[in-house]
Amino acid sequence: MTLTHLSLAQFRSWSRLDLDLDHRPLAIFGSNGSGKTNILEAVSMLAPGRGLRAAPAPDQARQGRDAGWRIRAAVDDHAVETAAPPGQSRSVLIDDKPVAQTALGRLLRILWLVPAMDRLWSDPPEARRRFLDRVTLSLFPDHADVALTYDRAMRERNRLLKDQIGDPGWYRALEAQMGDAGAALTRNRQAALTAIMAAQDGGDFPAATLTLLPGEGQADDPDPDSIAARLAAMRPRDLGAGRSLTGPHRADLGAHWGPQDMPAALSSTGEQKALLLSLILANARALSDQPVVLLLDEVAAHLDADRRAALYDRICALPAQSLLTGTGPELFDSFGPRARRLAVTRDDGVSAAAEIAA
Numbered sequence: 001m002t003l004t005h006l007s008l009a010q011f012r013s014w015s016r017l018d019l020d021l022d023h024r025p026l027a028i029f030g031s032n033g034s035g036k037t038n039i040l041e042a043v044s045m046l047a048p049g050r051g052l053r054a055a056p057a058p059d060q061a062r063q064g065r066d067a068g069w070r071i072r073a074a075v076d077d078h079a080v081e082t083a084a085p086p087g088q089s090r091s092v093l094i095d096d097k098p099v100a101q102t103a104l105g106r107l108l109r110i111l112w113l114v115p116a117m118d119r120l121w122s123d124p125p126e127a128r129r130r131f132l133d134r135v136t137l138s139l140f141p142d143h144a145d146v147a148l149t150y151d152r153a154m155r156e157r158n159r160l161l162k163d164q165i166g167d168p169g170w171y172r173a174l175e176a177q178m179g180d181a182g183a184a185l186t187r188n189r190q191a192a193l194t195a196i197m198a199a200q201d202g203g204d205f206p207a208a209t210l211t212l213l214p215g216e217g218q219a220d221d222p223d224p225d226s227i228a229a230r231l232a233a234m235r236p237r238d239l240g241a242g243r244s245l246t247g248p249h250r251a252d253l254g255a256h257w258g259p260q261d262m263p264a265a266l267s268s269t270g271e272q273k274a275l276l277l278s279l280i281l282a283n284a285r286a287l288s289d290q291p292v293v294l295l296l297d298e299v300a301a302h303l304d305a306d307r308r309a310a311l312y313d314r315i316c317a318l319p320a321q322s323l324l325t326g327t328g329p330e331l332f333d334s335f336g337p338r339a340r341r342l343a344v345t346r347d348d349g350v351s352a353a354a355e356i357a358a
């Protein structure tokens, strides 16, 4: 499947945008604040979740309008629409039928790399866990449902803990649910890391070893009964804390690479970026039989000309559609005619786009 058309209405700095897409990479360039990343964010809303900025829906509506926003897309012969009218949460329609957001994950696999992820390896574990779950979701679309089931049971257990309800009978069913869903969550995450490691090509970056770290919560255990048993054993401590302190929701992602098995967090800033880029490309490669859209925000600016050329070669070899941003067209020169160029400008606060010849 291919994302063949994108249409935006009142989305961030865009009043309207109509964009045809094909298999060629799309290099989007323009000044700071012109609205390039807003296009990538709109594409990321074609995946379940809150998109690459994790923004609340009202923030995405063009300011000064009370209209809410709407994104329409054509994915082969499917019509996809997602919209958030004022004061309402986001809705999703596929072929005019309302569907759960999770249905989006079965249509396109959307991967992204944005500057906010530059410090991923030294950020708190939540950021890596979100990244891990996005990667996992791209490979296993049922991961969203499993995560939701786990989350619901955990919230309910946390509510009991917060209300200091001590009766074990109230907890057992929830802990069994957390055990079942948590084990599936962990198995998915482990399988995703194995798939990504196998798909690394050693291009610009030595292959990394990725590990699911247990964290404080022993969050690498794929056995339902032992997760539930540990939750039961930890109940007195959890009652003291008023929340669940153990389980897959405490997992962390570790990465080591190179001859000295260097932890990613100790690598240089450039190495950390290269590692992430290499993992995103591996993620796309691991999905080679799926329709992948790769969003790379301001990746080119950090690379020297040779690395940029090598990256573009690898992007062109991927079985994926790619959208990239950068401030100037020269950043994309080494694509030559292989990529389309879209110039983005902004007048009176409203973004506009024009395709230019390569």
Ligand SMILES: Nc1ncnc2c1ncn2[C@@H]1O[C@H](COP(=O)(O)OP(=O)(O)OP(=O)(O)O)[C@@H](O)[C@H]1O
Binding pocket: 011, 012, 013, 014, 030, 031, 032, 033, 034, 035, 036, 037, 038, 039, 059, 060, 061, 062, 063, 325, 327
């Ligand atoms: N809800 C909104 N309504 C109108 N404009 C918005 C909204 N949200 C963000 N913007 C504007 O969009 C601009 C940012 O757009 P975007 O992040 O796409 O820029 P960019 O071209 O990627 O810039 P840079 O090169 O600096 O990353 C900002 O000027 C911001 O004020």
